[in-house]
Structure formats: structure tokens, C-alpha cells
Amino acid sequence: MTQAKIKTKEPPSLVEHSTLSRLRAKKRGKTANKILATATEMFAETGFGGSTMDELCSRSGVNKASIYYHFGDKAGLYEVALTELFKSVVEPVLKTVAQAQGSRNQLHAFIESFAQQASLTPTMPAVLMREIASGGMNMPIAAREQMQRLLFALKVILQQGEEDGIFKESDPLTTHFMILGSLCLFITSEPMRLAIPAEKKLDLSLDETIQQLTSMVEAALLIANKEDENV
Amino acid sequence: MTQAKIKTKEPPSLVEHSTLSRLRAKKRGKTANKILATATEMFAETGFGGSTMDELCSRSGVNKASIYYHFGDKAGLYEVALTELFKSVVEPVLKTVAQAQGSRNQLHAFIESFAQQASLTPTMPAVLMREIASGGMNMPIAAREQMQRLLFALKVILQQGEEDGIFKESDPLTTHFMILGSLCLFITSEPMRLAIPAEKKLDLSLDETIQQLTSMVEAALLIANKEDENV
DNA sequence: CAAAATTGTAACTAAATAGTTAAATTTTTC
DNA sequence: GAAAAATTTAACTATTTAGTTACAATTTTG
Secondary structure (H helix, E strand, O other): OOOOOOOOOOOOOHHHHHHHHHHOOOOOOHHHHHHHHHHHHHHHHHHHHHOOHHHHHHHHOOOHHHHHHHHOOHHHHHHHHHHHHHHHHHHHHHHHHHHOOOHHHHHHHHHHHHHHHHHHOOHHHHHHHHHHHOOOOOOOHHHHHHHHHHHHHHHHHHHHHHHOOOEOOOOHHHHHHHHHHHHHHHHHOHHHHHHOOOOOOOOOOHHHHHHHHHHHHHHHHEOOOOOOOOO | OOOOOOOOOOOOOHHHHHHHHHHOOOOOOHHHHHHHHHHHHHHHHHHHHHOOHHHHHHHHOOOHHHHHHHHOOHHHHHHHHHHHHHHHHHHHHHHHHHHOOOHHHHHHHHHHHHHHHHHHOOHHHHHHHHHHHOOOOOOOHHHHHHHHHHHHHHHHHHHHHHHOOOEOOOOHHHHHHHHHHHHHHHHHOHHHHHHOOOOOOOOOOHHHHHHHHHHHHHHHHEOOOOOOOOO
8 A cells, every 4th residue: 555656667758858849849739839838827727736637638628648748747747837937937037137227227127027927927926826835845946947047137136236326235035025926916816806896996007016016116225316206 | 427416415514513613612622623733734735636635634643534524525624724824814913003003113013913923824825825826716705804804904004104194105905915925925935945055045034034024115115204224 | 652750549547535424432411 | 320412433435536558640751
């Protein structure tokens, strides 16, 4: 009963697999992409444990063995899905930040482009929150690295701003959590907020929230420059 | 196959059950509490779908039928666990806030006591994040109400502060997400942060983070009072 | 174009899982 | 202290679930 299971056949190596499919982008046909997209949705909705391979079949319209052919097993699918998901959000954010000039504009670009990307791909904040809630122990290393790149980018911006004498001293991690935390909560809580019809009507749009958040973060970080405050 | 299952026996009504166990607090003996505590832990770790009743048995040392006797079914157990969990955090926060004098102290009390309670009961931020990530659709109404009480309390504080002329105009929801988001991320990410040994060493303690966060939120909200900034 | 590699399918298996049952034990109540 | 009610137990069942297998169709490559 508690004996180790004997696997008669090794599942195809995950790394080998994802590398192969990465190398020939043409070759990862509609099927593999459909699987990945549907799986990502489901993982965001109900997590790893809450998602079943059978539902993935019916929702994606792909047969089960195809899934196992492409991704080895459920854990492998999760790994690929999360890594691509995080990359698809972090990469554009870093690109946008890199194009901005000056630490203040970079901070602004950081907040705004993360907000936009995460809102465009709301599965990402959902998965991120769920993963952190679990202690991040099932988070693939590659996905974790993406988040670390994001934190590092913010750290550089804040340091540069301090050196330029326009930002106060601040803790990068707290600031990072402040920005990501508010935006992830805002984006993922959308269905919940929409479900409470017009009881209190205290909802801003995403753009308004970005503005609010940006101005709050700037108020917290900027050194006494006179700013117009059109809240 | 797709026919509705015929249940031979109705499980004991959930409401009836929880009401009964609530009424006689003495009566909810060690067993029920052990079940609840272990279940809450597990739900925080791996969510509803990721938690199994068999593991709950082995981890709590309680037999399966006892669980079903006390809580009806898995969903019922989840409902009771979440409601009690959220109440156990929100109640003390509201009490502490009510004791503070003046909107600035109340804001401070809000942040600090939520941070302390959530850190004392880290299962709560974990479950909260996971639930919001799922769209909050499985969140028991009673648990949702607790969160709404919290938001309402902050709203009152912010409004009072505006009327007193010490707070800028601000959006309560964004501010709420900012405070809860940062703190929930900080608390739940602890295992992750501890796992990265001393690579970058950019971690503050909870108390330092509370200080940082409070001063950032205050900087964002307070109207140009000269403050000492010992960051 | 033919052999080989890749991509797809349906039916199957073994294990895990939620939930049940009937009877034993403990606690409450009269 | 005995009847009744509440609580706990071990063994069982039906379903769901991850993962497999053998084979068919398609695509790639020499």
C-alpha cells in the first residue's frame, strides 16, 4: 500500500519536451496551443488540484493521450503553462520599462504596463496569487525567475531615483508588494465586484485605478515636488 | 450517465448543524475543533480541490464519518472553516480600530492590527488570496460579509479623515487593496522568501514592513503635515 | 514515394476520492 | 442507572481521476 509505485515506462522528459516544442515554434500546432491555453484558464480558475484532465479534454476538444504526448503529465503541463504565462506578462513590462527615460517615468511605466499586461492576461495574477498562497513550492523555477526579474527591475528604478535625488529611501520589496498586491487584487476581484450589482458603487475602472495607484505610490516615494493633484 | 444522482439520505442540513454547534460552544468538542483547525490549514495550503478528506482524516487523527457527521460534506466543512477563519481576523481588527481616537490613529490601527492578526493567522490571507483568485464564487456569504465590513470600516476612516481636513481625497477600494494586497503578499510569501537563503537579503521583518507600509500609505494620504521621516 | 518520426484517437486500468452504512461507544437526560 | 440521544468507529461503495496502451492517421525526411 505505502510501497513505491513501479512505473513501467518513463514519461517523456519534460525538459526535452518543452525544449523540442520551443525550438520548432511552427511545430507546436494548434492542438498543443489549445491545450495550453485551456489548461492555463483552468489552473487560474480552480488551481492545480481543482483542475481535472478530463475536463481539460472536453473544454479544449483534445483527446487525453494527445495531452500526455505533448506535456508528459499533469505536473509537466502545469510547469509549461505557468512558465509561458509569467513570461508573457513580465517580458513586455520589462521592455516597456527599458524604453522609458528617467526613474520617475520608469516607475510610471512599471506600474502602468504591469497593470495593462496583467489586465490583458488576468489568468496571470490569479495563478500568481494562488501560487504565493500555497507557499510557492509548486511554482516552476523558470516562473519564479520571471517574478524575480520584475522585483529586480523595480529595485533598480528605486535606487536610481534615490541617486537622482527624486525618490525617498524605500524598501523595494514592500513597494513591489504594494504595487503587485493592489493590482492583482483589483484585477482578480473583478468578477466578485461585478457580482455585487450597484449596492455601493465604489468601483473605479482599471485606468482610474492605475491613476490612483500611481499617484499614491508617487506621493509615497517622490520628494516634495509640487504636483498637480487631480484625484 | 448524466442523470441526477438519487440520494438515499439527506445529509444533515448545514445551517442547522452550524447553528447547533454554535449555540452550544461547550458542545463543539475537541474532535470538531481538531477537524476544523486541520481542514483550515489544508485549505490554506492546497485549496478546496487540492485537499482530500482522507488526508484530513490522517492529519487530524479523526475518523471520516465523524467529519461527515459534524460538517455534512466537504463543501459544508469549507463553509464553516472559512467563515470562522475570516471572523477570527476581522473581528479583532474592527475592535481595535473602534478603540482608536482620530482618523489618523484609526488608519494606523487598521493597518497594524490587520497586519498583526493576519500574521498570527496566516491561513487567512492565504485562503483570501486563493478565493479572490478563483473569482470568489465559492466564498461563503458570511465570509464575504466579513471582508465587506473591513472595507466599510476603512471607508469610514478615510471619509472622516477627509472631513477633518487631514486626508487627501482617495479611492477607498484602491487604498483597501493596497493595504490588504501588500500585507497578504508579504505574509503568505514568507516561506518563499525564507527558501531563497541569503541571496539578496532584501527582507524586512513584519514590524519593519508595517512601519514602511504605514508611512507609505500615510505619505500618500496625509495632507502636507511636516512628518519626521526616519525610514 | 517509402520508411520513419510525429500527431492523433478510443477504450482501458489502477488508484484515489467523496461519501455511506450499520453498529459500537460515549454522553446526556429522565 | 437505564433509556435516549449524540458521537465515534471500521469497513464498504460508487465515482472520479491520472495515467496507459495499442493502433490509426498524418507529416517529415531520405
